[in-house]
Amino acid sequence: MHHCFGHLNTRAVKEVIAAGAIDGLPTKQDVAEHKCSVCALAKSKRREMLDQLATPAHRPHHTTHVDLMGPIQPPSVHKHTLACVFVDSNTSHVELCFLKHKSQLANTVTTIFTEKIQNGHAPRVMFSD
Numbered sequence: 001m002h003h004c005f006g007h008l009n010t011r012a013v014k015e016v017i018a019a020g021a022i023d024g025l026p027t028k029q030d031v032a033e034h035k036c037s038v039c040a041l042a043k044s045k046r047r048e049m050l051d052q053l054a055t056p057a058h059r060p061h062h063t064t065h066v067d068l069m070g071p072i073q074p075p076s077v078h079k080h081t082l083a084c085v086f087v088d089s090n091t092s093h094v095e096l097c098f099l100k101h102k103s104q105l106a107n108t109v110t111t112i113f114t115e116k117i118q119n120g121h122a123p124r125v126m127f128s129d
Contacts, residue, residue, distance in 0.1 A: 061121035063089035066128045068105060084108050 016022060070082035080098035084105060087094050097108050116122060 058090065060090045061088060061116065061123055063125040063127070064123040065089065066109060066126060068102070086112055
């Protein structure tokens, strides 16, 4: 019944029953015992990665944050409308790459990380949204 009312909360269902607005509804006790897995999932929260967030990078190039910005208006002189930002958590060193299309992102990230590995600065952790 709860799902028939669009996952209406228990208090509102009880009020409808008490008002006698609809014939044939179950008693209040049946409503109180109802547990909806869909509502429980919708109310659940994603656990934060506290262990990774609480321990900062203790050495350079260990943790890198990658973010894609854009579309940027007006476009650059070379018609770039996106920017990919790489930030080292320990040193706050920033690398910025300009892109014309999102399809270039995977290639850009691969190129940047390959260069870091070849220079002996292989990142161990990468955060992206």
